[in-house]
Amino acid sequence: MAASPATESKRELAKAKTRRALLKSALQLYSVEGTCGMSMNKVAKGAGIAQPSFYNHFDSLDALQHELSEQLKDNYLSPMRMAWVTMIKDYDFLNKEQFNQRCQSCLTLIFDAAFQNIALFQHLIEDRPRFGSKTINAVNKDSEHKQLGNLITEIQEEWTEIFIQGLQLSGRSIERTHVNLCVDIASAQVHELILGCHQERYSKQQAITILSANFAALFGNFFARTQQ
Structure with a gap:
């Protein structure tokens, strides 16, 4: 059975919230540690998700940094x-x-x-x-x-x-x-x-x-x- 529009909307909102959390985590991490402190694991942990889930939002750490830079x-x-x-x-x-x-x-x-x-x-x-x-x-x-x-x-x-x-x-x-x-x-x-x-x-x-x-x-x- 296909998901209802309301359920799909909640999923998209949750995904967007996690994406913002990852960007915020990366910004905070970079502000404290600079480039040497940037890692996918640290960014994911700061956003409250497991590292494998990172790929649900960004293809790579470079992709996240690119969006944050823009x-x-x-x-x-x-x-x-x-x-x-x-x-x-x-x-x-x-x-x-x-x-x-x-x-x-x-x-x-x-x-x-x-x-x-x-x-x-x-x-x-x-x-x-x-x-x-x-x-x-x-x-x-x-x-x-x-x-x-x-x-x-x-x-x-x-x-x-x-x-x-x-x-x-x-x-x-x-x-x-x-x-x-x-x-x-x-x-x-x-x-x-x-x-x-x-x-x-x-x-x-x-x-x-x-x-x-x-x-x-x-x-x-x-x-x-x-x-x-």
């Missing part, structure tokens, strides 16, 4: 994407004070997002590959899914797209290599000062103020290379 990337970038695109689009019409205000507002979004789970952020920085995504893909060409350790690199690639979108909306064009360079310089400064704030070497506002001044110089040089 969720984290979206949660991190979504609240700030349009703010940065708009600031870049409006750059030519902003005076020094207006740029400083916009920049500090955008940087605050980044700092607040990082401090929502600073332990996770630290592990992501520590696990960031030393080489670019092309090299990573060449080394791991047989891997179907990207892992959490690549997330910072993926986010920086997204920042490149954000900058390009803002430039296009402003009617400017620039080589992608110049955008990559600007993003890498900006990201390195932001990541270093976020960790410095966490270590209580200075306040968040002090870090954001100095970053805003640095970005004014960086953007000035960057936009001088663009063409309208």
Whole structure:
């Protein structure tokens, strides 16, 4: 006898709940132990299921990490994407004070997002590959899914797209290599000062103020290379 719609619905809800529990378990585990602590058994145990049941929800640990990476990337970038695109689009019409205000507002979004789970952020920085995504893909060409350790690199690639979108909306064009360079310089400064704030070497506002001044110089040089 076929299962009733109500029974089937309960099964799907239970499966979705377990899937969320596995993702939550993986996130908590990574935040505490980083890549070295990730295992299918630990993730399953944290979700309250037996390891063999893991395969009812994900094909592999890599598949779970891939989905978690996509969720984290979206949660991190979504609240700030349009703010940065708009600031870049409006750059030519902003005076020094207006740029400083916009920049500090955008940087605050980044700092607040990082401090929502600073332990996770630290592990992501520590696990960031030393080489670019092309090299990573060449080394791991047989891997179907990207892992959490690549997330910072993926986010920086997204920042490149954000900058390009803002430039296009402003009617400017620039080589992608110049955008990559600007993003890498900006990201390195932001990541270093976020960790410095966490270590209580200075306040968040002090870090954001100095970053805003640095970005004014960086953007000035960057936009001088663009063409309208």
